[in-house]
Amino acid sequence: MSATLNRAEYGRPAAPIRIIHLGIGNFTRAHQAWYTEHASDADEWGIAGFPGRTTLVPRPSPRDDALDAQDGLYQLVIKNAEGDQVEVISSVSATFRSHDITSWVELFADPNVAIVTSTITEAGYCRDKDGNLDLGNPDVIADLDKLRAGRLDVPVFTGPAKFVRGLLARRQAEAGPITFVPCDNIPNNGEMAERVIRQGAEYVDATLLDWIDANVGFVTTMVDRITPRATDDDRERVEAATGIEDPGLVVTEPFTEWVLAGEFKAGRPHWESMGAAFVDDIVPHELRKLYLLNGSHSLMAYCASVIGRTTVYEAISDPRVRGWVEQWWDDAVTQVPLPAEELDAYRASLLERFGNPRMKDQLARIAMDGSQKLPIRIVPTIKALLGQGIVAKGATRAVAGWVLHLRGLGAPVDDAGAAPVLPLVAGDLASSVRGVCGWLGLDDDRVVAAVLEHAEELEASRA
Numbered sequence: 037m038s039a040t041l042n043r044a045e046y047g048r049p050a051a052p053i054r055i056i057h058l059g060i061g062n063f064t065r066a067h068q069a070w071y072t073e074h075a076s077d078a079d080e081w082g083i084a085g086f087p088g089r090t091t092l093v094p095r096p097s098p099r100d101d102a103l104d105a106q107d108g109l110y111q112l113v114i115k116n117a118e119g120d121q122v123e124v125i126s127s128v129s130a131t132f133r134s135h136d137i138t139s140w141v142e143l144f145a146d147p148n149v150a151i152v153t154s155t156i157t158e159a160g161y162c163r164d165k166d167g168n169l170d171l172g173n174p175d176v177i178a179d180l181d182k183l184r185a186g187r188l189d190v191p192v193f194t195g196p197a198k199f200v201r202g203l204l205a206r207r208q209a210e211a212g213p214i215t216f217v218p219c220d221n222i223p224n225n226g227e228m229a230e231r232v233i234r235q236g237a238e239y240v241d242a243t244l245l246d247w248i249d250a251n252v253g254f255v256t257t258m259v260d261r262i263t264p265r266a267t268d269d270d271r272e273r274v275e276a277a278t279g280i281e282d283p284g285l286v287v288t289e290p291f292t293e294w295v296l297a298g299e300f301k302a303g304r305p306h307w308e309s310m311g312a313a314f315v316d317d318i319v320p321h322e323l324r325k326l327y328l329l330n331g332s333h334s335l336m337a338y339c340a341s342v343i344g345r346t347t348v349y350e351a352i353s354d355p356r357v358r359g360w361v362e363q364w365w366d367d368a369v370t371q372v373p374l375p376a377e378e379l380d381a382y383r384a385s386l387l388e389r390f391g392n393p394r395m396k397d398q399l400a401r402i403a404m405d406g407s408q409k410l411p412i413r414i415v416p417t418i419k420a421l422l423g424q425g426i427v428a429k430g431a432t433r434a435v436a437g438w439v440l441h442l443r444g445l446g447a448p449v450d451d452a453g454a455a456p457v458l459p460l461v462a463g464d465l466a467s468s469v470r471g472v473c474g475w476l477g478l479d480d481d482r483v484v485a486a487v488l489e490h491a492e493e494l495e496a497s498r499a
């Protein structure tokens with residue numbers, strides 16, 4: 037008979053809630069919650085977890101149900117090459133349902149709450165191609181119109197509207213300063229979040245802007261810990277070892293990194309006690325991670341899945357794919373302002389991480405939302421090198437893989453933002469390549485030719 041987790045038996049009382057997290061998925065529970073759990077002042081900092089996505093009809097979620105039933109507790113499984121290291125994480129003091137606007141508002145109005153963190157995916161910030169809040173998105177407008185009309189007790193569905201709703205409540209309660217700490221893989225994510233929140237506020241009630249200026253901080257972060265989805269095998273193996281049945285289980289890798297820049301207006305946990313780094317210039321760290329790790333992830337998600345690989349481990353173990361990854365890294369390092377030795381060491385550590393056979397990280401997970409990822413992970417390097425007259429060999433292969441993925445090869449397309457791109461790939465391969473390159477802002481004939489050549493080679497390698 038297996039046990040279940042609960043706080044009374046585990047013996048760590050819930051810390052007072054001082055952090056609101058939107059998007060209480062796998063990653064934040066492997067990363068921020070782990071840093072908070074082990075911070076030297078952990079007893080002072082509890083997290084309130086909200087799922088990121090709100091739907092008209094609430095979707096059943098074993099994971100959310102488990103977190104509710106287990107008082108926010110869950111097991112974190114670190115997959116070392118030798119075996120599992122399992123610990124119970126207790127820093128999530130309470131979990132809430134995404135429709136629960138009442139609790140959302142009450143927490144924002146609580147002066148003890150100092151920080152709002154988020155992991156709602158790139159798409160969750162509802163930006164248009166220029167990085168502005170997408171006021172052409174009917175869901176965004178429907179939410180903002182509700183707030184503008186003073187309908188404050190009904191749920192809103194989009195992330196930026198939720199944040200604006202929270203800030204309206206905080207201002208009204210005179211609850212003081214607060215800081216947003218977005219933790220998604222988006223360059224300059226603090227400024228990104230500030231932009232969509234300010235634009236939302238301006239639409240709803242422009243007087244909120246001055247209050248934001250005086251009271252709201254935006255911190256930029258580089259976050260890193262590869263966190264695949266746990267499988268039934270993971271849950272069964274861990275249950276057999278710990279005797280705990282845990283549908284909320286999270287699996288992750290030993291490596292972790294967190295770099296932050298910006299002002300916390302109302303305090304923060306002592307995350308540096310677990311190795312988080314607070315820096316003035318975050319750009320080199322962001323580019324190193326976004327291009328070298330996430331860029332090679334995207335390349336593998338598309339190119340390696342086209343040739344039949346399903347996990348990162350399988351992909352990097354194939355010498356062809358490893359060669360493609362190395363070629364992309366040769367392109368990408370030219371765009372990262374860090375010493376060569378540091379970049380070489382990072383590349384070596386990535387090969388070790390990708391080569392962890394116990395991490396069953398599905399390429400399908402990484403392939404999601406490519407329309408949001410290619411433009412930030414791959415395209416800047418193509419453009420920068422083209423500016424020097426160089427056609428980036430590795431980077432153009434990633435684009436070729438994405439074209440084939442959109443045409444139905446390899447990992448399935450799971451990307452709401454791909455709607456405008458899909459019609460572009462309906463014809464033959466050459467016109468698909470030209471269409472996608474145009475959409476990505478890569479109209480140059482040399483780039484189009486390189487992408488087409490890679491796409492033809494990839495198609496031919498499927499045999």
Ligand SMILES: NC(=O)c1ccc[n+]([C@@H]2O[C@H](COP(=O)([O-])OP(=O)(O)OC[C@H]3O[C@@H](n4cnc5c(N)ncnc54)[C@H](O)[C@@H]3O)[C@@H](O)[C@H]2O)c1
Nearest residue numbers: 059060061062063087088089155156157160220221262263
């Ligand atoms: N998993 C990783 O290895 C990893 C590592 C670093 C950073 N991240 C960042 O964390 C994000 C979430 O990853 P995860 O592994 O926790 O995924 P997950 O699927 O476990 O959780 C995703 C969360 O985002 C919410 N969400 C999804 N789409 C949304 C949308 N359009 N609007 C609002 N909310 C939305 C979901 O409701 C859920 O709460 C990633 O997109 C990435 O930016 C993940």
Ligand SMILES: O=P(O)(O)OC[C@@H](O)[C@@H](O)[C@H](O)[C@H](O)CO
Nearest residue numbers: 221259260261262263330333402
């Ligand atoms: O999380 P996404 O969807 O932005 O990107 C998929 C992966 O590249 C990503 O989750 C990495 O595993 C992660 O960024 C490693 O820290």
